[in-house]
Amino acid sequence: MNVDIVGLDLKEDVIAFCNDVARDLNYEGLHFEMGDIADYDETARADMVVTLHACDVATDFALMKAVTWEASVILSVPCCQHELFYQIENDMNASILKQGILKERISAILTDGLRALKLEEHGYDVSMIEFTSLEHTAKNIMLRCVRDNAKEPSAARKKAMEHAASEYKKLTEFWNVKPTIGQMK
DSSP, X not given: OOOOEEEEESOHHHHHHHHHHHHHTTOTTEEEEEOOGGGSOTTXXXXXXXXXEEETTHHHHHHHHHHHTTOSEEEEEEEOOOGGGGTOOOGGGHHHHTSHHHHHHHHHHHHHXXXXXXXXXXXXXXXXXXXXXXXXXXXXXXXXXXXXXXXSOOHHHHHHHHHHHHHHHHHHHHHTOOOGGGGOO
């Protein structure tokens, strides 16, 4: 299969290493560039977007780009969900949120749940699966997203998209958070 695969990272040594490996293996359609996904070409097209442990809001920017590019498939293994930890506030759950470890876990789950809802709002079927066993890493959730490529969404799809948008709004208001993924309109 003739494919063009672009890998992005912010670390120059990682990019050099990956390009060396691709060259050594004669993978002509694979190259790596140093750069931030948030600044990557808006006009690009992608059939599939894969993120692996893109730290904190880098996952959100990758997901937003994937939607902009109308990627048919998104596979995302998030990492380091810190953003909501510093925002989350809820009087009803204050006694739980005062415990740092619990606040961290709730923030991570909420972050990925909100990401899933935002992707569903944009017409993706989203499922979350265990990416790897907990014995290897605690960061083992993968968002598996498949886009409905119909030109016009069915009535059922439109209803599901509207429901996802409503649920997203309710959750962000309940927890008093404004995640980066919310920038996606």
